[in-house]
Amino acid sequence: MRKLALTAGFFSAAIFVSQYLLPPDIGLYSGLALLLLFIALLFIKRLKVLRYISLGLALGLIWNFIYISIALKPARELDGLTKTVTAAVLAPPEDTDYGKSVLIRTEGVKARLYIYNEDYTELHEGDEISIRLRFVLTSKKTGTEYYNSIGIPLFAYAEGRPELTGSLPFKLRFIPARAGRKLGDKITEVFSAYSAPFIKALITGDRAELRDNNFIYSMMNVTGIIHCVSVSGMHVAFLAGLLYFLLGKGRLSSVICVPVILLFMAMTGFSPSVVRAGIMQLAVCAANLTRREYDGRTALFFSLALLLAVNPFSAQNAGLQLSFAATLGILLFNERLSQYLFGIFKKPLSVKLLGKALRWLLSALSVSLSAMVFTIPLTAIIFERVSVIAQLTNLLTLWALSLCFILGLIAALLGFIFMPAAVILDYPVEMLVKFIYAVISVLGRLPFASVYTDSIYIRFWLVFIYASFSAALFIRDLRHRLACFLTASLASLLIALSFSLIEGNRDAFVFTALNVGQGQCIIITARDYTAVIDCGGSLSQNAGDLAADYLSSLGRTRVDNLMLTHYHQDHSNGAEELFKRLEIEALTAPLIEGEGEEIFDLARAEGAEITLLTDEILNLNVGGISFVLIPPLDTVGENEIGMSVLCSFNEFDCLVTGDMNSQTELRLLERLRLPDIELMVAGHHGSKYSSSEDLLNALKPEAAIISVGKNSYGHPSAEVLDRLADNGVTVYRTDERGNIRISYNGEEY
Known part of the structure; x- marks a missing residue:
C-alpha cells in the first residue's frame, strides 16, 4: 500500500507542478527523462523508494501533456467559431441576469450555454437540440482555469432560438x-x-x-x-x-x-x-x-x-x-493532538455525563485544529483573507x-x-x-x-505561526511542543491585530476605493470617523459585505455617514447588506422621485438619521473632514440626476461625481467654485462621456481612480484614458490593482 501512496502522491505532485509552473512541453521532456530514470532504477534493488517517486512524477508530467494536447483539442478547434450544432442538454437550465444558462455537450465537448430570455424555449435534461452557437474558451474569457477545473472548457452563446430535435436514448445517467x-x-x-x-x-x-x-x-x-x-x-x-x-x-x-x-x-x-x-x-x-x-x-x-x-x-x-x-x-496531526488533549483533561473525562460531552468537544477541537494546519495558508492565498x-x-x-x-x-x-x-x-x-x-x-x-492578508502584520503573523509550528516539531515533549506553539500563535495574533488597528488609525486621512467589480464603493476614514460613498457592485460577493469586511478588518464596526450619489444598482445594491452588518448613524442621498424608498425604509428601521438633498448645497464638517454635498444639477437622464461629493482634509481635496456626464460637469463648474484637487474619481466608471476636458482643466487633478470591473460598455474608454494621460493625471484602476488605498498624513500622500 505504501508503494501506491508514493506513486499516487508524486503523480499528484507532478500534476500540480505542471498546472502552476511548467509549460506542457517542458513537462513532457522532464517526464520522459524521469521515465528513463525509473527504467534504470528497476535494475537497482536498494533504491525502491526513488523508483516509485520517479514513476509517479513521470506519469504525472506526461499525462498532463497528453490531456492538454489531446483531450482539449476539440475545444480549441471550436474556439472562435460560430456554427449550427446538435447538442445534448445535460442539466436543467439556471437563471442568469439576462436569460438562462444550460450545461450541454456538443461535438464531444462540454460547454456552458447562455441564452437570452427572448430566445429561450423550455429545455430539460436529456433533450437534443439544434442551435447556432458562438464558442469561446472559458479560460480565454475568464482569465482563469476555474471552468476547466470542473470539466467545462467552452462557453457557448446562442445566436437564435434552440430547436428541439429529440431526446437522448439512454437517460439513466440523469436519475441521480x-x-x-x-x-x-x-x-x-x-x-x-x-x-x-x-x-x-x-x-x-x-x-x-x-x-x-x-x-x-x-x-x-x-x-x-x-x-x-x-x-x-x-x-x-x-x-x-x-x-x-x-x-x-x-x-x-x-x-x-x-x-x-x-x-x-x-x-x-x-x-x-x-x-x-x-x-x-x-x-x-x-x-x-x-x-x-x-x-x-x-x-x-x-x-x-x-x-x-x-x-x-x-x-x-x-x-x-x-x-x-x-x-x-487531520491524518497527520489529529491522533496525537487528541491524545494530548485527553491527557490534559483526564480527570473530567472520567465523569460519566460530563466525560462524554467533554470527549466530543475535545475531539471536535482536535479535528478542527488539525484541519486548519494546511487550510489557513491556502485560504489566505486563495481568498486573501483569514477568518480569525x-x-x-x-x-x-x-x-x-x-x-x-x-x-x-x-x-x-x-x-x-x-x-x-x-x-x-x-x-x-x-x-x-x-x-x-x-x-x-x-x-x-x-x-x-x-x-485581509494585504496587511503586512497579518502576513507576518501567518509566517510566524508556521515558523513556530516548524520549530515546535523539534521539541520532543508533545505537551511542551503544543504549549509553546499555541502560546506563540495567540501572542503573535494579538500583536498583529494591535498593529493593524494602529495602522488603520495612524494616517490622518485615508481614501479607499474598494474593488467591487463594475460599481463603486468608497470608504473615507479620519481617526475614528468613517464615511462610505456609494455601495454597489457586480461581483458575486455583495458590495455591502466587501465594505463591512474591510472595515471589520480595521477594527471598525460603525459608519458615521453613508452617502449615495444615486440609486443605480452598481452604486447602491450593497446598502441593505451594509445596514445589516454595521451600525450606520446617518444616510445622506439625493431626493429623486420614485427612487430609494427601500433604502430609506431600512435606514428608518435601523434608526439612522436621513438627509435628502433637493436644491441646496449641504456642508458638513465632521472628524476634521469638510464635505460639500452638491444636489442633482439636472432633472433628466438616468445618469445626470445624482449627488456629487467634494471632500477636503487640510490641503487634500478629492471629488466624486457618480455617473455625471460632461454636460452636467459644466453645470457643476458653474454652480460651485471648485479648488485644484489632488484626487478625483473618474465619472461613470471611465465613460467617454464623463471626466471632460473642461472638468480636468478646472480641477487639475494629480491622480484619478477608476472604479470599474468586467463590463460590456467599454469602460474605461480609451478617450478618457488619453484625456487623463494628456493632463498628467496618474490613473489607478480597481480592476487592475484591487482595493486602492490613498493615505494622507497632513503633509503628503
Whole structure:
C-alpha cells in the first residue's frame, strides 16, 4: 500500500507542478527523462523508494501533456467559431441576469450555454437540440482555469432560438441528479421557509435560496463555516456516520454504504471534494469487507491521483485543494493532538455525563485544529483573507450542523413515506438553525472577525505561526511542543491585530476605493470617523459585505455617514447588506422621485438619521473632514440626476461625481467654485462621456481612480484614458490593482 501512496502522491505532485509552473512541453521532456530514470532504477534493488517517486512524477508530467494536447483539442478547434450544432442538454437550465444558462455537450465537448430570455424555449435534461452557437474558451474569457477545473472548457452563446430535435436514448445517467432535485423539493415541502434554504444547502449543496439571504451567507463566510453548505468530505462523513450508527460497524453496513455513497456522489454532481471523500469512504468499506487494514494516507493520495487523472485541471479547483489540505492535516496531526488533549483533561473525562460531552468537544477541537494546519495558508492565498473567529465558530456550531444534517435527511426521506411524521422534525431543526444563525451573527460582527492578508502584520503573523509550528516539531515533549506553539500563535495574533488597528488609525486621512467589480464603493476614514460613498457592485460577493469586511478588518464596526450619489444598482445594491452588518448613524442621498424608498425604509428601521438633498448645497464638517454635498444639477437622464461629493482634509481635496456626464460637469463648474484637487474619481466608471476636458482643466487633478470591473460598455474608454494621460493625471484602476488605498498624513500622500 505504501508503494501506491508514493506513486499516487508524486503523480499528484507532478500534476500540480505542471498546472502552476511548467509549460506542457517542458513537462513532457522532464517526464520522459524521469521515465528513463525509473527504467534504470528497476535494475537497482536498494533504491525502491526513488523508483516509485520517479514513476509517479513521470506519469504525472506526461499525462498532463497528453490531456492538454489531446483531450482539449476539440475545444480549441471550436474556439472562435460560430456554427449550427446538435447538442445534448445535460442539466436543467439556471437563471442568469439576462436569460438562462444550460450545461450541454456538443461535438464531444462540454460547454456552458447562455441564452437570452427572448430566445429561450423550455429545455430539460436529456433533450437534443439544434442551435447556432458562438464558442469561446472559458479560460480565454475568464482569465482563469476555474471552468476547466470542473470539466467545462467552452462557453457557448446562442445566436437564435434552440430547436428541439429529440431526446437522448439512454437517460439513466440523469436519475441521480433528478433524485437530488426531488430531495431538495421535499426539503422545501417539509421544512419552514426559515430553515429550508439552509437544510437544502447543507444536504444537497444547492445554495441558490440560501444566497438570497445575503446577511446570513456573508456571516458564514466571515466566520469560516461556509464550507458546511458546500457539499464536501464533511457531508460524506456525516452520511457514513449515520449509516454506521443505525446499522452498526459490521460488513452489512459497508455493503449498504457503498451504493449510498456512490448515489450521493452522483446526486451532488461529482464535485471534486465529494469524489475525494467518497473514494476514501469506499476504501474504508473495502477494508472492512476484506478484513484488511485501512490506510488513510494511501486512500487520500490514491483518491487525489484518480481525480487528477480524470481531469488534471482539477488541481486548480479551490474546493479540492482545501478538502485535500484539511484531510491531510487531520491524518497527520489529529491522533496525537487528541491524545494530548485527553491527557490534559483526564480527570473530567472520567465523569460519566460530563466525560462524554467533554470527549466530543475535545475531539471536535482536535479535528478542527488539525484541519486548519494546511487550510489557513491556502485560504489566505486563495481568498486573501483569514477568518480569525473560525475556530470558535466551529466549536460552537459543529454539533448543531451534524444534527441538522442527520435530522434534515431523515425528515426529507420520511417525507416521501409519511409527511405528518416528517413535519414533526421541523421544529427541532428550526431551533438548531436559529442557534447557528445566532452564533454566526454575533461572532461575525466582532471587530477583526475576518482579516485581509494585504496587511503586512497579518502576513507576518501567518509566517510566524508556521515558523513556530516548524520549530515546535523539534521539541520532543508533545505537551511542551503544543504549549509553546499555541502560546506563540495567540501572542503573535494579538500583536498583529494591535498593529493593524494602529495602522488603520495612524494616517490622518485615508481614501479607499474598494474593488467591487463594475460599481463603486468608497470608504473615507479620519481617526475614528468613517464615511462610505456609494455601495454597489457586480461581483458575486455583495458590495455591502466587501465594505463591512474591510472595515471589520480595521477594527471598525460603525459608519458615521453613508452617502449615495444615486440609486443605480452598481452604486447602491450593497446598502441593505451594509445596514445589516454595521451600525450606520446617518444616510445622506439625493431626493429623486420614485427612487430609494427601500433604502430609506431600512435606514428608518435601523434608526439612522436621513438627509435628502433637493436644491441646496449641504456642508458638513465632521472628524476634521469638510464635505460639500452638491444636489442633482439636472432633472433628466438616468445618469445626470445624482449627488456629487467634494471632500477636503487640510490641503487634500478629492471629488466624486457618480455617473455625471460632461454636460452636467459644466453645470457643476458653474454652480460651485471648485479648488485644484489632488484626487478625483473618474465619472461613470471611465465613460467617454464623463471626466471632460473642461472638468480636468478646472480641477487639475494629480491622480484619478477608476472604479470599474468586467463590463460590456467599454469602460474605461480609451478617450478618457488619453484625456487623463494628456493632463498628467496618474490613473489607478480597481480592476487592475484591487482595493486602492490613498493615505494622507497632513503633509503628503
